[in-house]
Amino acid sequence: MGPVGVGIAGLGVVGSGTVNVLTRNADEITRRAGRDIRVVTAAVRDLERERDCDVSGIELTTDPMKVATSPDVEVVVELMGGEGVALEVVMAAIAAGKHVVTANKALIASHGNEIFKAAQDAGVTVAFEPAVAGGIPIIKAIREGLAGNRVEWLAGIINGTSNFILTAMADGEGTFDDVLAEAQRLGYAEADPTFDVEGVDAAHKLTILASIAFGIPLQFDKVYIEGISKLAGVDVDYASELGFTIKHLGIAARRDNGIELRVHPTLIPKRRLIANVDGVMNAVLVCGDAVGQTLHYGAGAGADATASAVVADIVDVVRALTTDPDNRVPHLAFQPGKLADLPILDVNESRTAYYIRIAAVNRPGVLAEVTRVFGDSNISIETILQKGSGKSEEVLPIILLTQRTIEKNIDQAIEKLESLDDIVGSVVRLRVEHLSE
Amino acid sequence: MGPVGVGIAGLGVVGSGTVNVLTRNADEITRRAGRDIRVVTAAVRDLERERDCDVSGIELTTDPMKVATSPDVEVVVELMGGEGVALEVVMAAIAAGKHVVTANKALIASHGNEIFKAAQDAGVTVAFEPAVAGGIPIIKAIREGLAGNRVEWLAGIINGTSNFILTAMADGEGTFDDVLAEAQRLGYAEADPTFDVEGVDAAHKLTILASIAFGIPLQFDKVYIEGISKLAGVDVDYASELGFTIKHLGIAARRDNGIELRVHPTLIPKRRLIANVDGVMNAVLVCGDAVGQTLHYGAGAGADATASAVVADIVDVVRALTTDPDNRVPHLAFQPGKLADLPILDVNESRTAYYIRIAAVNRPGVLAEVTRVFGDSNISIETILQKGSGKSEEVLPIILLTQRTIEKNIDQAIEKLESLDDIVGSVVRLRVEHLSE
Numbered sequence: 001m002g003p004v005g006v007g008i009a010g011l012g013v014v015g016s017g018t019v020n021v022l023t024r025n026a027d028e029i030t031r032r033a034g035r036d037i038r039v040v041t042a043a044v045r046d047l048e049r050e051r052d053c054d055v056s057g058i059e060l061t062t063d064p065m066k067v068a069t070s071p072d073v074e075v076v077v078e079l080m081g082g083e084g085v086a087l088e089v090v091m092a093a094i095a096a097g098k099h100v101v102t103a104n105k106a107l108i109a110s111h112g113n114e115i116f117k118a119a120q121d122a123g124v125t126v127a128f129e130p131a132v133a134g135g136i137p138i139i140k141a142i143r144e145g146l147a148g149n150r151v152e153w154l155a156g157i158i159n160g161t162s163n164f165i166l167t168a169m170a171d172g173e174g175t176f177d178d179v180l181a182e183a184q185r186l187g188y189a190e191a192d193p194t195f196d197v198e199g200v201d202a203a204h205k206l207t208i209l210a211s212i213a214f215g216i217p218l219q220f221d222k223v224y225i226e227g228i229s230k231l232a233g234v235d236v237d238y239a240s241e242l243g244f245t246i247k248h249l250g251i252a253a254r255r256d257n258g259i260e261l262r263v264h265p266t267l268i269p270k271r272r273l274i275a276n277v278d279g280v281m282n283a284v285l286v287c288g289d290a291v292g293q294t295l296h297y298g299a300g301a302g303a304d305a306t307a308s309a310v311v312a313d314i315v316d317v318v319r320a321l322t323t324d325p326d327n328r329v330p331h332l333a334f335q336p337g338k339l340a341d342l343p344i345l346d347v348n349e350s351r352t353a354y355y356i357r358i359a360a361v362n363r364p365g366v367l368a369e370v371t372r373v374f375g376d377s378n379i380s381i382e383t384i385l386q387k388g389s390g391k392s393e394e395v396l397p398i399i400l401l402t403q404r405t406i407e408k409n410i411d412q413a414i415e416k417l418e419s420l421d422d423i424v425g426s427v428v429r430l431r432v433e434h435l436s437e
Numbered sequence: 438m439g440p441v442g443v444g445i446a447g448l449g450v451v452g453s454g455t456v457n458v459l460t461r462n463a464d465e466i467t468r469r470a471g472r473d474i475r476v477v478t479a480a481v482r483d484l485e486r487e488r489d490c491d492v493s494g495i496e497l498t499t500d501p502m503k504v505a506t507s508p509d510v511e512v513v514v515e516l517m518g519g520e521g522v523a524l525e526v527v528m529a530a531i532a533a534g535k536h537v538v539t540a541n542k543a544l545i546a547s548h549g550n551e552i553f554k555a556a557q558d559a560g561v562t563v564a565f566e567p568a569v570a571g572g573i574p575i576i577k578a579i580r581e582g583l584a585g586n587r588v589e590w591l592a593g594i595i596n597g598t599s600n601f602i603l604t605a606m607a608d609g610e611g612t613f614d615d616v617l618a619e620a621q622r623l624g625y626a627e628a629d630p631t632f633d634v635e636g637v638d639a640a641h642k643l644t645i646l647a648s649i650a651f652g653i654p655l656q657f658d659k660v661y662i663e664g665i666s667k668l669a670g671v672d673v674d675y676a677s678e679l680g681f682t683i684k685h686l687g688i689a690a691r692r693d694n695g696i697e698l699r700v701h702p703t704l705i706p707k708r709r710l711i712a713n714v715d716g717v718m719n720a721v722l723v724c725g726d727a728v729g730q731t732l733h734y735g736a737g738a739g740a741d742a743t744a745s746a747v748v749a750d751i752v753d754v755v756r757a758l759t760t761d762p763d764n765r766v767p768h769l770a771f772q773p774g775k776l777a778d779l780p781i782l783d784v785n786e787s788r789t790a791y792y793i794r795i796a797a798v799n800r801p802g803v804l805a806e807v808t809r810v811f812g813d814s815n816i817s818i819e820t821i822l823q824k825g826s827g828k829s830e831e832v833l834p835i836i837l838l839t840q841r842t843i844e845k846n847i848d849q850a851i852e853k854l855e856s857l858d859d860i861v862g863s864v865v866r867l868r869v870e871h872l873s874e
Contacts, residue, residue: 021727024726025585028771029585034764034772129582135725135731136731137577137581140581140582141733144577144749144756147748147752148462148744148748215465273734277710283732289462290462290742290745290748291572292739292741293736294733295734298728298732299729299731302729304728304729305729307585309582311584311727312582312584312585315581322760322761322764323759323760323764326471327758327760330471335468
């Protein structure tokens with residue numbers, strides 16, 4: 001059979017990487033897929049700009065809709081980003097009967113339900129491995145490799161920028177602002193880093209992971225999101241002293257009454273493998289009832305690593321071209337119409353352990369006062385660390401690790417603590433996950 | 438559509454686990470696969486024996502051939518082990534037009550080429566995810582998730598028994614013999630542990646991983662195999678002092694002139710994630726030209742973890758039931774007829790770094806003699822550690838780490854060293870992999 005025609009909408013870093021990988025590994029890829037895979041057209045913003053890939057033989061256009069509907073194209077690769085034109089392009093490609101591969105996590109997290117519905121109706125596949133954790137085949141692992149499991153929970157380092165910053169902070173390289181500036185200098189953080197450091201990007205990815213893990217519709221708006229921009233170096237240090245590393249995790253967990261979806265800085269015991277995932281690398285820990293814990297680690301971004309996932313999806317699509325559309329691997333891992341309506345729990349219903357830092361006036365009895373507040377809120381304390389000892393200090397930090405409790409109990413305790421005369425300023429609260437079950 | 442009938446040949450630990458997982462997660466699995474999956478028959482050795490699973494509704498027989506050919510069965514799960522009857526059962530199932538799922542690494546490593554040829558001719562699939570690294574979906578990751586890559590090398594902790602023993606030795610829990618006895622007591626090692634501790638089991642798995650990574654035929658007989666039974670605790674300690682952990686790795690690497698396939702104890706820098714994979718856990722590190730390094734970690738054995746992979750393969754088979762047989766995911770990741778005839782290199786052609794321990798007479802000039810031997814064999818020394826200092830000692834250990842070289846150079850150097858008057862006994866040689874490229 002002849003080659004499979006691919007059209008790429010967006011020839012930036014990942015687009016160029018995709019062309020390069022398809023060219024460089026053409027022989028191996030054809031031997032795997034059983035068909036030649038050829039990029040025939042690509043949409044770019046500026047036809048004159050120099051490219052990071054060889055575009056000879058590729059018809060360039062400034063109109064992504066032309067790529068989406070070109071009769072020479074069987075697979076449309078959407079790499080424009082954003083939720084405006086990208087959505088139009090994907091829907092046009094589906095309407096034209098094309099399969100789609102996309103790296104666009106925002107698009108899938110926010111519009112995936114309608115996109116997959118349209119794709120199902122049209123009998124085409126919309127693949128999105130590159131949208132989560134770059135080159136790590138985590139979508140495939142959960143959707144297919146762990147298909148025998150009831151997934152209990154998953155926790156992922158799914159934003160390389162945040163992990164780079166947290167790693168540098170843990171290595172004593174400076175405050176959040178210092179290491180953010182360094183990350184920007186190295187190209188690991190955008191000029192406007194909000195999406196990465198405030199957790200929005202991670203929440204997009206978590207939305208997708210949770211959907212395929214639990215068989216629930218995509219519900220980005222229900223994810224609790226907390227970034228790392230307010231994380232103080234002193235808490236990184238105290239956490240370390242207590243045997244923990246702080247990572248920015250996306251966590252999805254099944255509870256008796258629904259699903260928790262939350263993104264926040266998290267203390268993890270240092271001895272856990274995922275606590276040692278450093279720099280811009282990503283890793284996702286998945287706990288299934290049969291398999292136990294599996295960890296999937298690799299590069300979460302970068303031209304070639306993301307291109308690896310794009311090409312894998314193209315090969316997948318090619319390998320399933322003859323499959324009856326109603327019998328393909330379902331977009332969200334579960335058959336359409338068989339998604340569960342498990343409720344997403346409000347964050348104040350979530351259950352986890354906590355790290356609490358309090359600035360307390362240095363006088364006898366203050367510790368008793370503090371611990372009584374936790375007792376009154378029905379929270380068990382695991383560890384207390386009281387820092388400083390010199391009588392000259394008027395305010396001392398008290399650090400506590402609690403056992404697992406419901407977040408609203410902690411909120412209540414913090415409110416009470418902050419109302420005490422002997423407590424100065426705000427109480428710092430971070431979540432702790434032991435990841436042991 | 439009606440349920441998919443499954444027949445299980447062998448209802449031991451993994452077989453019972455498979456029945457349990459299919460029963461427990463029936464609802465989720467059906468929602469994923471789009472069909473009910475039902476175990477209709479199973480072959481057992483002893484009909485009277487008590488089972489670890491509920492066999493009501495399952496027709497039991499002592500004849501696995503009946504399972505292989507039952508008209509009620511679409512998918513045959515082979516969990517008997519061995520290469521005798523198991524091969525007959527698999528070939529009979531294929532001949533009867535059944536799809537097959539097997540956890541039998543020895544069978545695939547030694548007879549896979551003929552099995553896959555027969556399956557291809559019959560238009561059926563033989564799936565073998567459970568044969569390598571238990572519940573970790575590593576076959577799927579390499580065969581599909583990394584399909585855009587030229588795989589450069591892979592290195593895996595793929596035998597839980599050996600890793601349990603090495604972890605215990607590193608933790609100072611005793612000699613090889615001590616911790617083997619403990620592993621046997623805990624059920625992590627067989628009464629006859631030869632297959633595990635001498636590396637045969639790991640070699641079976643490495644054979645399979647290398648085949649799907651590089652697109653080469655299965656060639657178990659060409660794997661270099663070295664076990665851990667001769668590993669001395671003193672070398673575990675010196676390695677640790679030098680910043681390394683010793684793991685039993687299966688390594689497959691692409692070189693300019695062919696493929697290296699070797700299983701042996703290996704020093705790995707402690708800071709590598711895979712160096713921290715402890716106890717009975719497994720992990721496979723894969724380096725692709727596009728994705729860079731990915732690590733895949735999880736339980737390598739156990740009833741439920743292996744059942745997880747069995748069920749995933751069954752779901753895969755069901756999801757591809759309507760796919761044109763010539764267009765399915767190929768058994769060995771590359772299209773049949775498109776496998777490469779890259780030569781497997783003899784171990785003396787392999788390139789790696791080495792740890793060398795020498796017992797030398799304590800007299801001036803001996804270090805110069807030793808280092809001259811390495812220079813003469815064109816081997817650069819990275820680190821020298823000379824232990825002991827008291828004049829009372831007549832023989833002192835010298836430990837060296839070399840830079841990368843060809844194994845035959847090391848063989849030559851060791852031969853020369855052992856012929857020196859000042860060197861006592863045999864030279865200890867272990868391989869070192871930095872896993873950094």
